[in-house]
Each structure stands twice: as C-alpha cells, then as structure tokens.
Amino acid sequence: MSIISEVIDSTRAIIQGMSVTLSYIPRRKQTVEYPEEPVTVQPRYRGQHLLHVDELGREKCVACFLCAAACPSECIYIEAADDPRPAEERIGVDERYAKVYNIDYNRCIFCGFCVEACPKDAITHGYNFELSVYNRADLLKRKDDLLITKQVQSKNYRVAFSDEDVDSEYKEV
Ligand code: SF4
Numbered sequence: 001m002s003i004i005s006e007v008i009d010s011t012r013a014i015i016q017g018m019s020v021t022l023s024y025i026p027r028r029k030q031t032v033e034y035p036e037e038p039v040t041v042q043p044r045y046r047g048q049h050l051l052h053v054d055e056l057g058r059e060k061c062v063a064c065f066l067c068a069a070a071c072p073s074e075c076i077y078i079e080a081a082d083d084p085r086p087a088e089e090r091i092g093v094d095e096r097y098a099k100v101y102n103i104d105y106n107r108c109i110f111c112g113f114c115v116e117a118c119p120k121d122a123i124t125h126g127y128n129f130e131l132s133v134y135n136r137a138d139l140l141k142r143k144d145d146l147l148i149t150k151q152v153q154s155k156n157y158r159v160a161f162s163d164e165d166v167d168s169e170y171k172e173v
C-alpha cells in the first residue's frame with residue numbers, strides 16, 4: 001500500500017471516529033459527577049432490601065420462610081420466634097415473627113423472587129446501592145440493617161419520576 005493511500009485511509013478512519021464522537025455532543029449527558037451529584041435510579045430499581053412495618057411500627061414479617069424458599073441463592077436466613085404478648089405490644093403483626101432475618105449480599109443476585117414470594121408485603125427492594133465493603137463479612141446484613149425504620153438511606157441517589165425518561169439509550173437498543 002502506498003503512503004498516499006495509507007494517509008487517505010487513516011484520515012477517513014479519523015473522520016468516521018470523530019463524527020461518532022461529535023454526534024454525541026448535542027445529546028443529553030448520561031454521566032453524573034457521583035457522589036457530588038446524586039445518581040438517578042428508576043422506580044423499579046432493585047437495591048438493598050427493606051423489611052417493612054405496619055402503621056403501628058410492628059414488623060410485617062411473620063417468619064413464614066417463603067422468601068427463603070424462593071431464593072435461588074439461598075442467601076436468606078431466618079429464625080422464627082413467638083411473641084405471645086397482646087397484639088399492640090408485639091414486635092410483629094403476628095405472634096410469630098422473625099427473631100433473626102439475615103440476607104447475605106455476597107450471594108444475593110437481586111432477582112426479586114423473595115419480594116414476589118412474600119404474602120405479607122413485608123420485604124421489598126429499596127434504593128440503597130452503596131454496598132461496597134472492604135470485608136466480605138460486612139455483606140451479611142441483619143434485621144437491623146434491613147428494617148425500614150433503621151436502614152440509613154444514602155443521600156447519593158434520587159428516584160426518577162414515573163414519567164421521567166432516564167434510560168432512553170437502553171430503550172433505543
Ligand atoms: S433478591 Fe433474589 S437472590 Fe437476593 S435475597 Fe431475594 S430471592 Fe435471594
């Protein structure tokens with residue numbers, strides 16, 4: 001190949017590459033200066049789980065183990081206990097409650113099967129996504145890490161409005 005044709009091919013390749021780059025300039029920016037700016041997550045986003053309570057603050061979980069049975073990663077560990085006190089004084093909505101409720105995030109694949117299996121709407125995915133730790137043992141989250149009344153929510157996300165188009169790039173694909 002002569003040097004002239006090499007120059008022509010190289011120039012053509014540069015122009016093609018730059019045309020792709022330049023075509024993105026007018027488009028809406030998808031990156032954010034995290035953590036200075038909050039990340040926008042979809043309403044359907046599956047982050048760290050939340051264990052819910054009723055209007056009296058009683059835990060909704062009745063320790064039925066259906067979530068653990070549905071979990072393909074076997075990462076939910078529950079110990080059930082009985083709380084025979086009057087209904088308004090109980091820890092949970094039912095006499096039976098989860099004395100221990102652990103999720104091992106070393107193994108969780110955020111599939112949502114546990115949420116679908118729960119007959120009491122006691123567990124959902126929240127939006128907390130900052131689960132990185134230096135020690136694997138810290139990925140074992142206990143009931144106090146998961147309860148909606150105790151889980152500390154990150155300031156580094158915002159949930160998109162339902163009509164907000166935040167992932168149009170994916171929809172184009
Ligand atoms: S999201 Fe899936 S893998 Fe994680 S705890 Fe629930 S069922 Fe198990």
Ligand code: SF4
Pocket residue numbers: 060061062063064065066067068078098117118119120121122123
């Ligand atoms: S979270 Fe729901 S499915 Fe799991 S043990 Fe509690 S009540 Fe049962």
